[in-house]
Amino acid sequence: MVTLPATGPERVRMSGDERRAAILEQAIWLVSEQGFSGLTVNLLARRCGLTTAGLLHHFESKEALILALLDERDRRDRTALVEALGLTRGQELSRSEALAILTAIVARNVGQPHLVRLNAMVRAEALVPDHFAREYFKLREIRVHALFADLVRPFTAEAESTAMELMAMMHGLEAQWLRESCGFDLVAAWTKAAQKLLK
Amino acid sequence: MVTLPATGPERVRMSGDERRAAILEQAIWLVSEQGFSGLTVNLLARRCGLTTAGLLHHFESKEALILALLDERDRRDRTALVEALGLTRGQELSRSEALAILTAIVARNVGQPHLVRLNAMVRAEALVPDHFAREYFKLREIRVHALFADLVRPFTAEAESTAMELMAMMHGLEAQWLRESCGFDLVAAWTKAAQKLLK
DNA sequence: TGTTTTACCTACTGCCCAGTAAGTAGGCTG
DNA sequence: CAGCCTACTTACTGGGCAGTAGGTAAAACA
Numbered sequence: 001m002v003t004l005p006a007t008g009p010e011r012v013r014m015s016g017d018e019r020r021a022a023i024l025e026q027a028i029w030l031v032s033e034q035g036f037s038g039l040t041v042n043l044l045a046r047r048c049g050l051t052t053a054g055l056l057h058h059f060e061s062k063e064a065l066i067l068a069l070l071d072e073r074d075r076r077d078r079t080a081l082v083e084a085l086g087l088t089r090g091q092e093l094s095r096s097e098a099l100a101i102l103t104a105i106v107a108r109n110v111g112q113p114h115l116v117r118l119n120a121m122v123r124a125e126a127l128v129p130d131h132f133a134r135e136y137f138k139l140r141e142i143r144v145h146a147l148f149a150d151l152v153r154p155f156t157a158e159a160e161s162t163a164m165e166l167m168a169m170m171h172g173l174e175a176q177w178l179r180e181s182c183g184f185d186l187v188a189a190w191t192k193a194a195q196k197l198l199k
Numbered sequence: 200m201v202t203l204p205a206t207g208p209e210r211v212r213m214s215g216d217e218r219r220a221a222i223l224e225q226a227i228w229l230v231s232e233q234g235f236s237g238l239t240v241n242l243l244a245r246r247c248g249l250t251t252a253g254l255l256h257h258f259e260s261k262e263a264l265i266l267a268l269l270d271e272r273d274r275r276d277r278t279a280l281v282e283a284l285g286l287t288r289g290q291e292l293s294r295s296e297a298l299a300i301l302t303a304i305v306a307r308n309v310g311q312p313h314l315v316r317l318n319a320m321v322r323a324e325a326l327v328p329d330h331f332a333r334e335y336f337k338l339r340e341i342r343v344h345a346l347f348a349d350l351v352r353p354f355t356a357e358a359e360s361t362a363m364e365l366m367a368m369m370h371g372l373e374a375q376w377l378r379e380s381c382g383f384d385l386v387a388a389w390t391k392a393a394q395k396l397l398k
Numbered sequence: 399t400g401t402t403t404t405a406c407c408t409a410c411t412g413c414c415c416a417g418t419a420a421g422t423a424g425g426c427t428g
Numbered sequence: 429c430a431g432c433c434t435a436c437t438t439a440c441t442g443g444g445c446a447g448t449a450g451g452t453a454a455a456a457c458a
Contacts (some may be wrong), residue, residue: 013405035327037236041446054406062446117326124323127316127377128234138378165368165392168375172367178326179337193364196395212424212435240416253436261416
């Protein structure tokens with residue numbers, strides 16, 4: 001292996017937790033820039049100022065790293081969701097309150113297109129029948145589906161199908177927005193679309 | 200390279216065109232089964248009963264092969280679309296006629312999930328900023344967008360945004376359908392959703 | 399202060415990758 | 429039947445890949 005010299009003099013020694021966090025942060029950027037198949041252990045290691053072996057000291061395999069990556073992204077997402085739901089926890093929401101929450105989620109995503117891209121790309125990659133992350137996404141979508149359904153149930157007869165439509169629309173619009181290099185107002189497009197779905 | 204022996208006695212010699220078609224057919228299956236990164240020249244060659252070198256006699260590089268693959272898929276899709284549009288060419292469509300056409304497109308896709316998966320996976324992969332297929336998908340989505348907009352213009356004030364919503368919903372629902380292993384009635388879900396969007 | 403733990407390195411392995419060079423053999427055309 | 433075109437082969441190359449073995453030195457702890 002072409003173990004390039006680690007970034008020379010300014011080599012840093014971090015604690016395990018710090019280093020792992022730094023690696024995951026870089027990994028998120030790398031996947032979003034280069035795609036899933038563009039994530040190589042050596043490249044990621046170099047970006048972190050490490051060697052391959054140094055990186056693999058913290059994650060025992062590439063697959064383990066990717067699963068940790070997904071968890072990390074998920075954790076951030078969940079945090080944001082909880083914030084968006086915020087004070088309204090457990091209440092019966094009105095149509096416009098639900099719409100506001102859904103829009104807040106999308107609005108947050110607008111601020112971090114690299115995370116949205118990461119998500120979109122790995123989610124698609126995981127469509128491969130025996131993909132190791134397939135189950136992960138299946139479960140995740142079930143959770144989000146349940147959340148959306150709860151959100152709209154108070155004022156919608158068909159909460160299940162509406163939730164599915166909202167998810168499909170959100171993912172679909174986000175993908176188009178990424179394809180057009182964030183060149184249109186995603187929040188506006190989403191709000192307009194979501195209103196049609198929330199009848 | 201581990202050039203495995205080509206399939207022994209039943210080795211077939213085809214004409215260039217036949218062989219190229221056979222290779223593309225196999226490639227479509229392979230990508231849809233293994234993902235984009237699962238497409239290796241050697242594996243594809245073996246599935247076609249060829250060696251790596253034999254395959255590369257027909258496509259000068261892997262990238263050229265993939266672009267040919269996209270064109271092939273596109274060609275099939277367009278053929279289907281023309282069929283769906285069929286007799287209605289150039290007419291002003293009613294809302295229910297437009298819905299019928301949109302549903303026909305989805306209904307056709309239900310019959311070939313491997314093509315849908317191929318499409319979804321490569322489209323996501325092409326979100327990478329400098330991906331060689333990025334421009335391809337950008338143009339393609341513009342074309343489909345224009346087509347959908349024309350379809351709904353006669354009875355919709357906001358044809359542009361509605362077309363975008365339809366595309367997003369179609370892709371989003373198809374992705375969920377694939378993730379759930381074709382485990383729900385995609386056409387029904389689509390029809391219900393499209394009706395909400397066509398106001 | 400001596401011992402242990404751990405972050406990280408150098409140096410390496412074996413594998414698979416896309417692609418090439420040079421030759422063989424089957425089918426078509428003169 | 430002669431010669432050519434082309435489909436396809438064997439055999440190879442250089443490079444990148446994930447992962448490993450074994451060592452070094454800094455921090456943490458006794």
